[in-house]
Amino acid sequence: MGLISCDKREMLRFSIVAIASISAILGTIFSLTHGISAVFQFLYILPIICVIYFYPRRAVLFALAISIIYICLVYVLGAFDPILVAISTAWFAIFITLAVVTSSYANGLLEEKARIRYIIENTRDGIFCFDPGTQRILGVNQKCAQWLLYSREDLDGGPVSTVWTDADAQQRFREEVKVRKTGVMFESLFRQKSGGTLRCIISPLYVTKDTVLCSVANVADAKVADEEIRQTLEDLERQVRERTVYLEQANEELRAEIIERRSLERTLLSGEVRAIPGSKGRNNHDH
Numbered sequence: 001m002g003l004i005s006c007d008k009r010e011m012l013r014f015s016i017v018a019i020a021s022i023s024a025i026l027g028t029i030f031s032l033t034h035g036i037s038a039v040f041q042f043l044y045i046l047p048i049i050c051v052i053y054f055y056p057r058r059a060v061l062f063a064l065a066i067s068i069i070y071i072c073l074v075y076v077l078g079a080f081d082p083i084l085v086a087i088s089t090a091w092f093a094i095f096i097t098l099a100v101v102t103s104s105y106a107n108g109l110l111e112e113k114a115r116i117r118y119i120i121e122n123t124r125d126g127i128f129c130f131d132p133g134t135q136r137i138l139g140v141n142q143k144c145a146q147w148l149l150y151s152r153e154d155l156d157g158g159p160v161s162t163v164w165t166d167a168d169a170q171q172r173f174r175e176e177v178k179v180r181k182t183g184v185m186f187e188s189l190f191r192q193k194s195g196g197t198l199r200c201i202i203s204p205l206y207v208t209k210d211t212v213l214c215s216v217a218n219v220a221d222a223k224v225a226d227e228e229i230r231q232t233l234e235d236l237e238r239q240v241r242e243r244t245v246y247l248e249q250a251n252e253e254l255r256a257e258i259i260e261r262r263s264l265e266r267t268l269l270s271g272e273v274r275a276i277p278g279s280k281g282r283n284n285h286d287h
Contacts, residue, residue, distance in 0.1 A: 013054040020047035021066060028070060032077035037084055041091045044070055048099055056106035063099030067092045126216035128202065132174050133210055135160045144216050147200075149193040163190045177204050177212060187219070 024043035031040035044066060052059040074088040120127045126144030130137050137155050145152045148163050155162065164170055169188045176184045183203075190198045199219040206213040 013050075017047055017050050017054065020050055024066070025069060025073070028073045029077065032073065037078075037081075037087070041070075041088070044091075044095055045098070048095060049102075052099065052102045052106055056103045056110060059099045059103035059106070060096075063095050067095040070095070123215075126200070126218065127213065128216045129211065129213045130160050131210050132177075132212050135170075137162070138211065147192075147198055147216075147218050148190060149196075154193075163192075164188065165191050173202065174212075177207055190216075 024047055027043045028040045031037065047066060048063050051062045071088055071092050074084060078084045120141050126147055127141040128144050129139045137158050137160055140152055140155050142152065145155060166188060173186045176186065185201055185203050187201050190200050192198055201217045201219060203215045204212055205215050
């Protein structure tokens with residue numbers, strides 16, 4: 001269903017560009033063959049703008065192609081009128097400049113949009129976007145849809161009340177957002193597809209008249225993360241305690257071994273000292 005709708009939109013765009021282009025060419029032919037030279041140039045602005053809007057990456061090539069058609073028609077049907085040729089040459093430059101400048105700006109917006117979309121799709125937080133006027137969901141990312149147990153297609157275009165059932169909470173959130181565009185942290189309950197509830201902290205990231213883009217943090221996940229951090233710290237503390245006890249035992253064993261070795265050395269040394277005088281006495285007796 002989505003593919004069919006996309007094909008229809010693409011066909012509509014192509015039809016608009018084709019009709020605008022053909023109208024400009026036919027208008028040029030009619031004007032030149034009837035001695036009208038002051039209006040038809042403006043007819044080319046519409047197809048160029050349409051292509052810039054629908055296909056910004058192809059706008060320069062399209063503007064170059066249709067401008068060449070325009071200048072050729074002027075040269076062929078304009079009877080080489082020097083004033084008309086000069087005017088048409090100036091318009092040729094205007095068409096190309098218009099396409100280059102505006103398409104570069106449009107391509108920059110597309111790249112920025114793609115970068116933002118990439119960040120939204122790969123963030124660990126949920127993203128929830130809605131229209132505050134119509135109360136329709138404009139989009140959610142995969143993380144948010146996963147928390148709510150919906151597919152993204154099920155939520156796109158649907159009423160906000162499908163998942164955010166607390167109308168009073170919505171109203172308070174919208175009022176806070178009007179006062180402060182960012183920095184608002186609002187805790188509310190969302191309803192999952194299974195009928196369960198999900199406690200979330202919602203915070204606006206980008207706010208316009210008809211768009212509120214919000215970051216959604218699952219409180220349950222945050223608690224799980226906190227519990228995992230606490231458990232990790234406890235494990236580390238336990239390992240430190242065990243290691244400390246082991247080192248203390250090793251230190252005591254080493255100290256005891258040193259004491260025992262020194263005691264043995266003293267015993268051996270004292271025995272040698274007593275043995276030396278005795279041996280001298282035996283030698284004297286023998287003599």
